[in-house]
Amino acid sequence: xxxxxxxxxxxxxxxxxxxxxxxxxxxxxxxxxxxxxxxxxxxxxxxxxxxxxxxxxxxxxxxxxxxxxxxxxxxxxxxxxxxxxxxxxxxxxxxxxxxxxxxxxxxxxxxxxxxxxxxxxxxxxxxxxxxxxxxxxxxxxxxxxxxxxxxxxxxxxxxxxxxxxxxxxxxxxxxxxxxxxxxxxxxxxxxxxxxxxxxxxxxxxxxxxxxxxxxxxxxxxxxxxxxxxxxxxxxxxxxxxxxxxxxxxxxxxxxxx
Amino acid sequence: xxxxxxxxxxxxxxxxxxxxxxxxxxxxxxxxxxxxxxxxxxxxxxxxxxxxxxxxxxxxxxxxxxxxxxxxxxxxxxxxxxxxxxxxxxxxxxxxxxxxxxxxxxxxxxxxxxxxxxxxxxxxxxxxxxxxxxxxxxxxxxxxxxxxxxxxxxxxxxxxxxxxxxxxxxxxxxxxxxxxxxxxxxxxxxxxxxxxxxxxxxxxxxxxxxxxxxxxxxxxxxxxxxxxxxxxxxxxxxxxxxxxxxxx
Numbered sequence: 001x002x003x004x005x006x007x008x009x010x011x012x013x014x015x016x017x018x019x020x021x022x023x024x025x026x027x028x029x030x031x032x033x034x035x036x037x038x039x040x041x042x043x044x045x046x047x048x049x050x051x052x053x054x055x056x057x058x059x060x061x062x063x064x065x066x067x068x069x070x071x072x073x074x075x076x077x078x079x080x081x082x083x084x085x086x087x088x089x090x091x092x093x094x095x096x097x098x099x100x101x102x103x104x105x106x107x108x109x110x111x112x113x114x115x116x117x118x119x120x121x122x123x124x125x126x127x128x129x130x131x132x133x134x135x136x137x138x139x140x141x142x143x144x145x146x147x148x149x150x151x152x153x154x155x156x157x158x159x160x161x162x163x164x165x166x167x168x169x170x171x172x173x174x175x176x177x178x179x180x181x182x183x184x185x186x187x188x189x190x191x192x193x194x195x196x197x198x199x200x201x202x203x204x205x206x207x208x209x210x211x212x213x214x215x216x217x218x219x220x221x222x223x224x225x226x227x228x229x230x231x232x233x234x235x236x237x238x239x240x241x242x243x244x245x246x247x248x249x250x251x252x253x254x255x256x257x
Numbered sequence: 258x259x260x261x262x263x264x265x266x267x268x269x270x271x272x273x274x275x276x277x278x279x280x281x282x283x284x285x286x287x288x289x290x291x292x293x294x295x296x297x298x299x300x301x302x303x304x305x306x307x308x309x310x311x312x313x314x315x316x317x318x319x320x321x322x323x324x325x326x327x328x329x330x331x332x333x334x335x336x337x338x339x340x341x342x343x344x345x346x347x348x349x350x351x352x353x354x355x356x357x358x359x360x361x362x363x364x365x366x367x368x369x370x371x372x373x374x375x376x377x378x379x380x381x382x383x384x385x386x387x388x389x390x391x392x393x394x395x396x397x398x399x400x401x402x403x404x405x406x407x408x409x410x411x412x413x414x415x416x417x418x419x420x421x422x423x424x425x426x427x428x429x430x431x432x433x434x435x436x437x438x439x440x441x442x443x444x445x446x447x448x449x450x451x452x453x454x455x456x457x458x459x460x461x462x463x464x465x466x467x468x469x470x471x472x473x474x475x476x477x478x479x480x481x482x483x484x485x486x487x488x489x490x491x492x493x494x495x496x497x498x499x500x501x502x503x504x505x
Contacts, residue, residue, distance in 0.1 A: 055376050079382050087380040093373040111382030156381075166380075 004067050006031040006164060006196040007052060012061035014047055021047045022058065023220035034190055034197040036211035036228075038204070038242060040251065043217045045200035046090075049166055052198070053085060054078055065164070083111060086162035086195075090169040092153040094141035100152050101127070101137040107160040126155040129192075130185055147178035151185065158189050165190060167199035171206045183209045204243050216242060218251060272464050276394055279386040286392055293396035297358050297455075298403055304357055305350045309408035312345050313337060313415025321424050333426070334434040337416035342443045346408045347401075348495055351454035354401065355487040359462040362393055363483035366466025367476035375467070390467070393459040401455025402448040409447065446502045453498065454491050461487040 005028040014022040021044045029035045039045050050056040052063055054070060063070050070081050086107075094103050102109075104126050105119035114122070124134060130151040141149055150170070157165060170186060171179035183206050190197045190210075201207050207214060208228060215225040216239050224236045231243060241249030320336045366389055369375050378385045413435060421428040462483045469479035 050376075053376075053380060055379060075384070079384070082380060082382045085380055087377070089373045089377055091372055093377040095369075095374055095377070106383070107381035110388070160381075 004031070005029060005064075006033075006066065007198065008062075008064040008067075009048075009052070010062045010064070012048070012051060012058045012063065014044075014051060014056065014058045021220055022051070024061075025217070025220070025222055026061075027215060027222060027225060029196060029198060031196055032194055033212045034187075034199070034210055036207045036214050037198070037200045037217055038202060038207050038214060039200075039217035040202060040242070044220045045217055046168060048217065049168055049198065049200055053087065053166065054081070079111075083160070084163045085166065086157035086160065086164070087166040088150075088153050088157045088168065088170055090172055092141075092146075092149040094149055094153055094156070096141050099138050099140055100132075100144070103141060103152060104155045104159050106156065112160065123155070123159065126159045127152070129158070129189070130155045131181075147174055147181070150174065150178075150182055154182070154185055154189065158193060161193055163195055165193070165195045165197045167197065167201075167210075169201055169203075170199060170210075171201065171203045179203070179206060180209075186210050204245075268468075269460075269464055272467070273460055276386055276390045276460065276463070279384065280391040280394055282387075284387060286388060289388070289392035290395050293392045294400050296361075297354065297396050297459075298400035301354055301357055301400075301404055302407065304353050305404050305408050306411050308349050308353050309341075309346065309412040310415035312349055313341055313412035313417075314419045316340060316345070316412075317416035317419040317424065321420070330424075330426075331434065333420060333424075334416070334431045335438040337420075338413050338435045338439050339443055341412040341416070342409045342439070342447045344447075344495070344499075346405045346412055347447045347450040347454060348491065350405045350408045350451065351401065351458065351491045351495075352488055354404065354455070355458045355484055355491060358397070359458045359483045359487045360480045362459065362462030363466040363469070363480045364476055366463055367469035367479040370467060370469050371472055371476060385467075390463045393463055394456060397455035397459030398452050399455070401451040401458070405447055405451035406444075409444065442502070446498070449502075450495060450498050453494055457490050457494065458487045461490065 007029040009025050009027050012022050012025040013020075025044075025048060037045050037048060047056060051058045058071060061071070065081055065084065070078070073081070095106065098106070101120055101123040104123035105114075108114040108119040108122055109116065124137060127133070127137060132148065132151055132155070136144065136148065136152075141152065144152065167186060170182055174182060186197070186199075187210055197210070199207075199210060208231070211228045213226065214228050214231055215222050216236070217223070218238050223238045224234055226234060231239060234240065237250045241251050316337050317333055320333045321330060324330050324332055324336075366375075369389070375385050375389070378388055417428070417431055417435070420426045420431045465479040465483040465486070469475045
């Protein structure tokens, strides 16, 4: 590969107590591609994301963003790296003490020291981009429905025009139509920004729609990586079981009979 | 058990160190400090005021009945003013604020932790220590002395009310003997204690909230821990500070 990958994970290990969550994850994510990690609950998807974001520190392995190591860098440099990132959290994680527009403008005002008036105009622009009008700008996040909260959270994630976007289960907890609206918005936003996107999901419909390339995580290991178009001919029993949603197969859920 | 306790102390000390470091380094969020000062200082006034006035009143009543046994009623005013400024003002205000503010901080920060809002702060290039913890520590440190000063005045006034109108002391004499035997050190030591208590209340509120996990139950646990540990630390450091101030 001649082009520098945007994000490189090299042999990442992470455990909690005796439980090994990530067991040697290695993958390259190219600039401008939309990469989706699929896998069941508890397979280590969220932990992978949190390790890249620096919210958790892996015990072993290195993570390179634009070719530079980000594991264990000092706080100040970490904040510089953070400016490249935007993240959509599973539960939206909006600040409930602030009105909607301040939520969207938060990264601009705090991280980039933009003045309130410019930040507000920018926030309204971003809200319009996700299909929300001026009328919601002054509301508090708790007054919005789940789908609207998700859209506000998306607006917040793209507000600072990051180079890399992370999506944590973007469609969980939404009705199928709203889920599709969010999928469309994600595709649109990522394309408009020209950003690299890393998503984790167990929603196959969503995964197919937003990804260029997919990887399947099982028991802390990537068992399959390939282009989205190949996922149906993956010839991998894990992937096969997962995309068809079958209870029996090589993936054993930890249920006692 | 003992090791757990040591581990807890170590984590708290590191948390405190990091928090103080971030209090001193820019960016400093003055708006947030202002909001917290209003919440801790101004909105705690009714609670602290009520506590203080009844404490002052009961103090006058009790010391009167006690001192009457050896005809030392003249000392009531002095006893009220000294106990109020040195001990009861700071300790009772501290305990009331620990219940009111420490609990609220732990619950708010704890909820932000379990709903990933603290992670969201980090991804928006904002340090949660600077944004959440530092303003609360600064406001606690600054506002508790103010509250205690108010509590001192109201408490002494409560004692005066009971002394002058119920126990039949001469109001002018009562005020004189309150004032004459009061040393600046009595008030100053109380205010220094208050600043320490204010810092401890905020610190434990933030610490327990910041490390809470596991949804609603975890946040409830964090809130309880914040109040209990702050109260115990207030009573312990109160003894230590008193010993340092007056043990010469």
